[in-house]
Amino acid sequence: MRSEFIEALYKCLERPASRSEALLLAEASGGEVQALLAAALMVKSSSTGKLVTYSRKVFTPLTRLCRNACAYCGFRLRAEKPFMDIQEALSIVKAGERLKAKEVLVSTGEKPEEVYEEAKRFLKSMGYESTVEYVRDFEERILEETEVMMPHTNIGVLSKDEMAQLRDLNASMGLMLESVSERLMERGMPHEKSPSKKPSVRLKMIREAGELKIPFTTGILVGIGETWEERVDSLLAIRRLHEEHGHIQEVIVQNFMPELGTPMEHWRPPSLTVMLKTIALARLILPRDVAVQAPPNLNLKLYFTYLTAGINDWGGISPLTPDFVNEAYPWPKISDVKRLTELMGFELRERLPIYPKYVKYGWMPEPLKCRVERLVDELGLVRRGEDAY
Numbered sequence: 001m002r003s004e005f006i007e008a009l010y011k012c013l014e015r016p017a018s019r020s021e022a023l024l025l026a027e028a029s030g031g032e033v034q035a036l037l038a039a040a041l042m043v044k045s046s047s048t049g050k051l052v053t054y055s056r057k058v059f060t061p062l063t064r065l066c067r068n069a070c071a072y073c074g075f076r077l078r079a080e081k082p083f084m085d086i087q088e089a090l091s092i093v094k095a096g097e098r099l100k101a102k103e104v105l106v107s108t109g110e111k112p113e114e115v116y117e118e119a120k121r122f123l124k125s126m127g128y129e130s131t132v133e134y135v136r137d138f139e140e141r142i143l144e145e146t147e148v149m150m151p152h153t154n155i156g157v158l159s160k161d162e163m164a165q166l167r168d169l170n171a172s173m174g175l176m177l178e179s180v181s182e183r184l185m186e187r188g189m190p191h192e193k194s195p196s197k198k199p200s201v202r203l204k205m206i207r208e209a210g211e212l213k214i215p216f217t218t219g220i221l222v223g224i225g226e227t228w229e230e231r232v233d234s235l236l237a238i239r240r241l242h243e244e245h246g247h248i249q250e251v252i253v254q255n256f257m258p259e260l261g262t263p264m265e266h267w268r269p270p271s272l273t274v275m276l277k278t279i280a281l282a283r284l285i286l287p288r289d290v291a292v293q294a295p296p297n298l299n300l301k302l303y304f305t306y307l308t309a310g311i312n313d314w315g316g317i318s319p320l321t322p323d324f325v326n327e328a329y330p331w332p333k334i335s336d337v338k339r340l341t342e343l344m345g346f347e348l349r350e351r352l353p354i355y356p357k358y359v360k361y362g363w364m365p366e367p368l369k370c371r372v373e374r375l376v377d378e379l380g381l382v383r384r385g386e387d388a389y
């Protein structure tokens, strides 16, 4: 094992990795991978102990039409009608509430009215100018017609003004950074036909969410043609934004999985080793107060191994709705996630879509304050009796 590798690992136990250390660690192979995972696990244990969390959610895809055309996206291919009816979406939310879900992941393709006449026509016929207005109306109805449900909006790139319009209805909001690689926008690459996947556009929105004090979820997509250096730089870019504004609550390390009918349907997903190394790097690069999350449904047989690389969150899991973005990959049962998490020596607890630290800082918007305070215990997690597994 390289002595400079061991030296870098020890430094990362004391503080987040520098760029040069992270690049050195990213070259890990053989026994070095074991050491990298062990160091990441130590860092996880020193900040969150045995605790691993998840959010009980429902997923409402209000529209699948999208102004972008990412080469791996199956979501946009399955659009049957321009928009889901708000009443239909509310019935999903209410069914979720009966199953003790608390989060509503409000998701759409991005601003379809800009390129699809049918989307524009539908919105106009219902009295809306934009998808953002439609989403706002839906979220107001969620707060009016349920006791505990809380929106988490992830509808693509939004302006600061649009985020401000949704801010008071949301426990948190999100946008995957995916990658800082400009290369992925080039001809023949996955983001060639997706102007808003331009890294500077996404970084701007994430920064502006921080200026608005919105608890924020972002993440990287692993295995779409990016290099190790680009993975490291993506994680460092997220860290910088969190250092400026303190608003990043979690970073998702998401593996690309092929979707039938897309230009990338025959691409190989990243190997388990690549995923474990990337999760460990995320844990060593990101500030300690930022959760590292990996979705269990995209590696259904071996997701428990992610715990060995330092994750402390499984993200939103639904007892009701599929993962509409990756529909070929069903959620595991939450009781199985709990069992495997415990067999690995950790404790699974339910959290809200707003992380405990932001409850403590008082970052939740006024209309959600009562429901958050009623649901959480002294740690900011869902109180015993209100939680479900």
Ligand code: SF4
Pocket (backbone or CB within 6 Å): 066, 067, 068, 069, 070, 073, 074, 075, 076, 108, 109, 110, 156, 194
């Ligand atoms: S991945 Fe997102 S932005 Fe890209 S085409 Fe699909 S819905 Fe649109």
